[in-house]
Amino acid sequence: MQPCILCLPITIPSEVKLGLALTPFVVSATSELTGLASVCCVNLTGLRYEGMRVRDVSNRFDRFQKLMARIGFPITHYWADNNPHHFERLQLYCKTLVNAGMLQPRSATTLICNCGAVEVVEEAINSDWSMDHKVMDIREGQPFCKLCNTQLRETRRECLFLDTHFSGNPLVAIPGFYQREIDTLQESFNQPLLVSRQRKIGYELRLFDRTWQLDTDFCWSILFCSLIENGFEPKAVVVSNRSLKPLVWAYGVSRKLCPDLAQVTAVVTPYVQFETGDPARPIGSLAQLLDRYGRTPVRLLMASSLKWNKKEVVAESSLIFWALKGLARYLVAVPSKEKTSFSLQKTIGLTDGHGVDKLISDLRKLNRVELSPYHNLLLEKGSSNE
Numbered sequence: 001m002q003p004c005i006l007c008l009p010i011t012i013p014s015e016v017k018l019g020l021a022l023t024p025f026v027v028s029a030t031s032e033l034t035g036l037a038s039v040c041c042v043n044l045t046g047l048r049y050e051g052m053r054v055r056d057v058s059n060r061f062d063r064f065q066k067l068m069a070r071i072g073f074p075i076t077h078y079w080a081d082n083n084p085h086h087f088e089r090l091q092l093y094c095k096t097l098v099n100a101g102m103l104q105p106r107s108a109t110t111l112i113c114n115c116g117a118v119e120v121v122e123e124a125i126n127s128d129w130s131m132d133h134k135v136m137d138i139r140e141g142q143p144f145c146k147l148c149n150t151q152l153r154e155t156r157r158e159c160l161f162l163d164t165h166f167s168g169n170p171l172v173a174i175p176g177f178y179q180r181e182i183d184t185l186q187e188s189f190n191q192p193l194l195v196s197r198q199r200k201i202g203y204e205l206r207l208f209d210r211t212w213q214l215d216t217d218f219c220w221s222i223l224f225c226s227l228i229e230n231g232f233e234p235k236a237v238v239v240s241n242r243s244l245k246p247l248v249w250a251y252g253v254s255r256k257l258c259p260d261l262a263q264v265t266a267v268v269t270p271y272v273q274f275e276t277g278d279p280a281r282p283i284g285s286l287a288q289l290l291d292r293y294g295r296t297p298v299r300l301l302m303a304s305s306l307k308w309n310k311k312e313v314v315a316e317s318s319l320i321f322w323a324l325k326g327l328a329r330y331l332v333a334v335p336s337k338e339k340t341s342f343s344l345q346k347t348i349g350l351t352d353g354h355g356v357d358k359l360i361s362d363l364r365k366l367n368r369v370e371l372s373p374y375h376n377l378l379l380e381k382g383s384s385n386e
């Protein structure tokens, strides 16, 4: 088994922005410094792809992989939720959960909108655990769907529920100040989770002598078990501080199926917004920035945004110009000869954005700048294989 660091599945939009590429960037950089394999997970089923042809979805995935290669973020393995192996496993996992009494049908009242994007259990309407809260809105006390703008209406029918009581708090947070929030989430996640859906999207499954339409978020939640079957041992997950719930949930569901799933470290990034400093001018997509400036200044901008001691960061694209000025004096940089691989904790300290800002200003001012192994990586200097 190959120990790995991964990111939770990314839904790939038609245009990839810097913020979206940030978690795969941390996965890739951390992998290079720690020696863990890098696994980038992607969602290729679900609402975002509705109405798209299969070929167009796979083209979009190809373009994403090429973009990651172009900016120089090597990834050992891509895991996709539309892989046929994944679906085969999903069927087995569901049967295991049924046999253990954790996945059960029962009649329940659900609230559903016209387009079917929102479907929640009435008893859990105010619970902020439902992933549908992304697209749900409460207007004057009434729940609405943000996508189709209709008020949710009640229906009563047979639904599949997953019992979600998770025991223990095995997730460890870096930076440590997220630990309490993660522990609280792990302890509070104990309500039945609606796994079946009425909307015909994603996977269907036969259980209890009938066909069920499965919730697309549930379908990727067994990700950790699926990776173990692919030969990877999940050691760490890179996640934005806005995505702690999906992490706790997916890890909890996976632990029900794989009791051997070891302790995992959550590497929690700040929530980063990339701006130009001028609201009238958007920053552009990752591909546009690469076309305009080349990859090193864009890598430095992303690296600068990782201020691990902050929860929210606004990164301004003006840094690209300072980076270009610094890089014009590229020869003053002396690559590190250090070849050690670092612990995860040490690596996160090494990759702090404040250090990247200092690197850029040192390159502009000094006649000799000693690079750290991380700076070697960012500037693609003196690779450790030499």
Ligand SMILES: [Zn+2]
Residues within 6 Å of the ligand: 113, 114, 115, 116, 117, 118, 145, 146, 147, 148, 149, 150
């Ligand atoms: Zn709707």
